Amino acid sequence: QVQLVESGGGLVQAGGSLRLSCVASGRTFSSYSMGWFRQAPGKEREIVAAIIWSGGTTTYADSVQGRFTISRDNAKNTVYLQMNSLKPEDTAVYYCAADKDGLAYPRENDYDYWGQGTQVTVSS
Numbered sequence: 001q002v003q004l005v006e007s008g009g010g011l012v013q014a015g016g017s018l019r020l021s022c023v024a025s026g027r028t029f030s031s032y033s034m035g036w037f038r039q040a041p042g043k044e045r046e047i048v049a050a051i052i053w054s055g056g057t058t059t060y061a062d063s064v065q066g067r068f069t070i071s072r073d074n075a076k077n078t079v080y081l082q083m084n085s086l087k088p089e090d091t092a093v094y095y096c097a098a099d100k101d102g103l104a105y106p107r108e109n110d111y112d113y114w115g116q117g118t119q120v121t122v123s124s
Contacts, residue, residue, distance in 0.1 A: 002026045002113040004096050009118030012086055016122070020081040022096030022115055030074035033099040033106050036081045038092035038120075045108070048094070049081060053102040064090075086122045093117040 008020040020036065035050040049070035051058045058070050069082040079096060097111035 002029075002032075002098055002100070004098060004113055004115035006094065006096050006115045006118040009094060009120045011121045011123065014086060014088055014122055014124050016086050017082070017084045018086065018120060020083065020094055020096075020118060020120075022079045022081075024077045024079075024098060024113075026077075028100070029077040029098075031100070031102050033102050033104070034070075034072060034079040035097045035099070035106065035111060036070060036079075037095045037097060037108070038090075039095070039117075040089075040092040043092075045095070047108060050106065051079065052104050057104055059105065083120070086120075088122045088124045090120060091122050092120060094120050 003025040006022045031053050033052050036048040037045050039045040049060045051070045067085045072079040095117045096115045098113040099106040099110050100112045
């Protein structure tokens with residue numbers, strides 16, 4: 001079983017930055033594709049960014065393209081989400097997730113493990 005623990009959330013003013021981290025337990029992290037999702041109050045969970053096991057392929061939601069950057073450090077079993085130019089509409093609980101099959105473009109239901117989430121609040 002893989003455990004994922006997110007950190008780095010908080011309250012920030014619009015235009016500010018935050019960096020989220022997600023640390024994974026287990027020895028096979030380097031073979032997993034990883035994703036960041038978010039869920040705002042009253043809305044469905046949505047994909048924010050994803051990164052393949054090698055870090056060579058990344059994908060982003062249109063709403064965050066150019067502002068957010070996903071990266072990973074397989075030696076530290078950690079995936080990051082650097083969030084710049086934050087907007088109030090980025091306010092949500094952010095979750096990291098792991099796809100043990102290492103798919104290049106996993107869908108939401110391809111992810112096998114989920115963290116508990118970290119709150120990001122952007123004030124206007």
